[in-house]
Amino acid sequence: MNLDKYYITTPIYYVNDNPHIGHAYTTLIADVYARYFRKRYGSSSVFFLTGTDEHGAKVEKAAKEKGIDVKSFVDKVSQEYQNVWKKLNISYDNFIRTTDELHEKNTKDLLQKLFDKGLIYKGVYKGIYCLGCEKFLTQEEITENKCLMHPNTILREQEEENYFFRISSFVGKLEKLIKNNSYLVLPEGRKKEILSRIQGGINDISISRKGIEWGIPLPWDKGHTVYVWIDALLNYLTATKIFNKEDFWPPTIQFMAKDILWFHAVIWGALLLGLELNLPKEIFAHGFFTLDGQKMSKSTGNIIDPNDLINTFGVDGTRYLLLSAFAFGADGDISYKKFKEKYNADLANGIGNLVSRIAKLCEKVENLEIGEKISKNTARSRKIDECMDNFRPDSVLEIVWTEISKLDQQINSATLWEKTPEELSSLLPIYIEKILEFAKDLEFIIPDTSNKIRRTFCVDGKIKKLEPLFIRIQ
Numbered sequence: 001m002n003l004d005k006y007y008i009t010t011p012i013y014y015v016n017d018n019p020h021i022g023h024a025y026t027t028l029i030a031d032v033y034a035r036y037f038r039k040r041y042g043s044s045s046v047f048f049l050t051g052t053d054e055h056g057a058k059v060e061k062a063a064k065e066k067g068i069d070v071k072s073f074v075d076k077v078s079q080e081y082q083n084v085w086k087k088l089n090i091s092y093d094n095f096i097r098t099t100d101e102l103h104e105k106n107t108k109d110l111l112q113k114l115f116d117k118g119l120i121y122k123g124v125y126k127g128i129y130c131l132g133c134e135k136f137l138t139q140e141e142i143t144e145n146k147c148l149m150h151p152n153t154i155l156r157e158q159e160e161e162n163y164f165f166r167i168s169s170f171v172g173k174l175e176k177l178i179k180n181n182s183y184l185v186l187p188e189g190r191k192k193e194i195l196s197r198i199q200g201g202i203n204d205i206s207i208s209r210k211g212i213e214w215g216i217p218l219p220w221d222k223g224h225t226v227y228v229w230i231d232a233l234l235n236y237l238t239a240t241k242i243f244n245k246e247d248f249w250p251p252t253i254q255f256m257a258k259d260i261l262w263f264h265a266v267i268w269g270a271l272l273l274g275l276e277l278n279l280p281k282e283i284f285a286h287g288f289f290t291l292d293g294q295k296m297s298k299s300t301g302n303i304i305d306p307n308d309l310i311n312t313f314g315v316d317g318t319r320y321l322l323l324s325a326f327a328f329g330a331d332g333d334i335s336y337k338k339f340k341e342k343y344n345a346d347l348a349n350g351i352g353n354l355v356s357r358i359a360k361l362c363e364k365v366e367n368l369e370i371g372e373k374i375s376k377n378t379a380r381s382r383k384i385d386e387c388m389d390n391f392r393p394d395s396v397l398e399i400v401w402t403e404i405s406k407l408d409q410q411i412n413s414a415t416l417w418e419k420t421p422e423e424l425s426s427l428l429p430i431y432i433e434k435i436l437e438f439a440k441d442l443e444f445i446i447p448d449t450s451n452k453i454r455r456t457f458c459v460d461g462k463i464k465k466l467e468p469l470f471i472r473i474q
């Protein structure tokens with residue numbers, strides 16, 4: 001394990017539709033970790049990958065419904081993802097697309113390797129297929145003839161000739177590695193679920209599809225294309241080859257939600273064992289959030305486009321609201337109303353008001369000595385490191401906002417606005433120092449705001465009042 005290399009991934013998202021805030025949430029978490037690791041270990045130690053999953057029947061069907069040829073359709077939606085990540089200030093190092101020629105070539109090579117090792121064989125699969133999940137369902141995943149995850153998708157019984165991967169050869173080893181945390185599946189509760197499902201028995205998994213044209217042809221049998229999930233999982237590996245990042249192997253943390261943990265913990269793990277490669281160090285599956293108590297879905301129309309959130313609350317407003325909405329790892333509910341209240345309370349009236357009050361008071365004073373001095377509160381940064389190590393970035397915000405309101409109260413009781421410029425010149429640096437500490441604590445979460453605060457107070461000349469960091473929303 002290369003300890004000075006940190007490889008962080010998000011799932012690669014399907015391009016059957018535009019990004020929504022579910023995708024934004026995971027990507028934002030990964031971005032916060034990438035920024036945090038860069039700050040802690042240096043920029044060259046981090047490789048942050050995201051991308052889009054562009055093959056398979058679901059994507060092909062979406063393109064046909066729109067009457068667009070599939071390639072133009074996937075180009076367009078993939079671009080939507082890249083645009084919104086740029087807007088949200090996502091600092092990914094590379095963006096992988098599974099329709100990239102190099103990904104296709106590397107995927108073929110990897111599968112050929114497994115085939116040559118005798119780990120892939122031909123068989124017949126019969127089962128209930130859900131197009132929403134792009135997989136055959138188990139009995140537990142079906143209720144009243146409907147998929148638990150995609151109740152509006154019509155389930156079909158499918159029987160077809162497929163190639164299978166001998167996952168059964170690796171289950172014992174995988175179980176051991178997960179149990180002894182060499183292959184760390186988190187949170188603990190989800191790890192237990194995975195282990196009990198493994199103990200229930202696993203069938204070999206089909207890795208090809210016969211009737212699906214929109215995919216990568218198997219190198220040894222052109223009549224089959226690679227099953228979209230196998231194609232997608234291999235992206236984490238092909239990316240290291242495509243982007244010349246092989247020395248970052250294996251991934252340090254792979255983020256996703258609980259819906260796709262099985263594919264990662266078990267199928268991805270087994271593929272890597274088959275390829276005789278090191279397994280990821282940690283896989284973290286966070287919860288799912290609902291919107292106003294309802295599952296987000298196209299058919300009910302309750303999907304939030306991250307662009308809308310950014311237009312309303314700004315980039316850092318959106319980053320703050322998504323991250324602080326609920327405990328990372330757990331399921332949660334979000335609502336526009338709660339977002340608005342929190343935005344006004346914590347951002348406009350909270351940190352925004354605090355910073356502008358102090359900056360305004362600085363205008364009364366000539367020659368305030370602040371310079372480039374940005375210290376950090378070591379006791380607090382230790383607590384922040386602990387929260388990050390324990391996968392609770394939401395708690396980082398709680399810690400900092402508790403301090404922000406304490407400082408607000410101190411300023412109120414100090415009645416600074418009644419002080420003379422002389423008194424202010426000795427009092428203000430104390431408050432500015434604290435605000436700069438907040439900026440430092442928050443730089444990997446709300447980077448623009450953190451920079452604006454620095455630029456306001458760390459100036460050569462006179463400190464001037466600044467444009468509001470967060471404008472109150474009515």
Ligand code: MSP
Nearest residue numbers: 011012013014022023026053232233256257288289
């Ligand atoms: N293409 C596959 C992943 C392949 S990775 C090798 C896929 N794509 S997806 O577009 O459906 O994205 C699923 C992921 O989006 C979830 O695991 C999670 O990261 C994110 N989320 C989608 N909806 C979400 C919520 N409602 N709540 C939280 N995260 C959500 O699966």
